[in-house]
Amino acid sequence: MDFIDTGLQAKIVSQNETHYQFYQYQAEGHYNITRPINTRLMYDSETFEASAAQFLQTLEQLRNRVTPDEQFRQGMIQTIYTLQQSIGAALDALPSGQSNQARKITGDLFERLIRILIVTLDIECVSGTVQVPVRDQNDEVLFHSSYQHDLLIGEAGELKLIGFVKTTSKDRIDKVFVDKFLYSKLTDTALPHIAIFLNDVQRKKTSRSDRYGISATFLPGHFKAYTIKLNPLDGVYYCDIRPNMRTDALLSQHIQTIDYFFCRVSN
DNA sequence: TGTGCGCGACGGAGTCTTGT
DNA sequence: ACAAGACTCCGTCGCGCACA
Numbered sequence: 033m034d035f036i037d038t039g040l041q042a043k044i045v046s047q048n049e050t051h052y053q054f055y056q057y058q059a060e061g062h063y064n065i066t067r068p069i070n071t072r073l074m075y076d077s078e079t080f081e082a083s084a085a086q087f088l089q090t091l092e093q094l095r096n097r098v099t100p101d102e103q104f105r106q107g108m109i110q111t112i113y114t115l116q117q118s119i120g121a122a123l124d125a126l127p128s129g130q131s132n133q134a135r136k137i138t139g140d141l142f143e144r145l146i147r148i149l150i151v152t153l154d155i156e157c158v159s160g161t162v163q164v165p166v167r168d169q170n171d172e173v174l175f176h177s178s179y180q181h182d183l184l185i186g187e188a189g190e191l192k193l194i195g196f197v198k199t200t201s202k203d204r205i206d207k208v209f210v211d212k213f214l215y216s217k218l219t220d221t222a223l224p225h226i227a228i229f230l231n232d233v234q235r236k237k238t239s240r241s242d243r244y245g246i247s248a249t250f251l252p253g254h255f256k257a258y259t260i261k262l263n264p265l266d267g268v269y270y271c272d273i274r275p276n277m278r279t280d281a282l283l284s285q286h287i288q289t290i291d292y293f294f295c296r297v298s299n
Numbered sequence: 300t301g302t303g304c305g306c307g308a309c310g311g312a313g314t315c316t317t318g319t
Numbered sequence: 320a321c322a323a324g325a326c327t328c329c330g331t332c333g334c335g336c337a338c339a
Contacts, residue, residue, distance in 0.1 A: 251326065
């Protein structure tokens with residue numbers, strides 16, 4: 033937060049959705065330009081300290097199975113967003129040759145952040161592989177298909193929920209639906225499958241090469257098709273939710289902000 | 300226990316489609 | 320004709336599985 037105040041070359045305003053900004057680093061950050069940052073969600077150095085205290089209070093309430101009020105829930109969205117984008121934006125400073133390494137780390141850390149928050153609420157939560165038995169017509173187990181999942185939530189040792197934790201859905205949303213479909217097909221049981229995403233925007237170049245805008249990476253057509261024709265997911269949660277996820281009749285039924293997730297697992 | 304290999308993480312950049 | 324939107328592909332790395 034302090035570095036943003038003092039250490040940047042520039043803050044570039046997005047040409048289309050102007051509440052998004054890109055930070056540009058100085059020489060030590062190779063003059064790199066960061067991922068888009070939503071200024072409506074990102075705290076600054078002045079507001080973060082108070083917000084962080086409030087965030088801890090919110091976690092305490094959730095741990096005691098109390099549903100926080102609206103202001104605290106909004107603060108929760110913004111704190112998680114700020115924490116994760118700080119990581120992402122910092123890693124954007126690495127030289128271009130290390131960008132794929134940075135992407136890997138960004139994703140791993142987001143998974144870990146979400147799991148730490150869940151564990152804080154005294155809920156059993158790990159990542160790992162699930163062995164799903166594949167049976168023939170006579171119910172004989174042929175073999176096990178192993179699935180690695182970001183989020184496995186349990187209660188008294190029993191698996192209760194499978195979660196996908198990604199910074200963006202991009203072209204990977206299909207897999208969540210297919211995994212749920214296959215799981216219920218293979219096991220004849222219905223286990224809730226949910227997904228948690230940070231955002232679904234990326235930087236894009238505009239017609240003028242020195243200017244940047246943002247573009248959405250969420251695929252509404254795929255989401256709706258899978259929801260209707262395969263199986264709906266049991267919850268999809270965003271920090272930085274897209275406008276069409278609120279306005280579209282079908283999307284808004286299935287997609288919510290991330291505070292809804294934490295209120296739900298706390299109950 | 301050691302080794303090798305396949306897979307999937309993300310986000311920039313590309314192509315294709317739709318809209319004005 | 321041009322812009323915006325929708326969707327797809329790619330690169331590099333480390334983890335984890337399979338097998339010896």
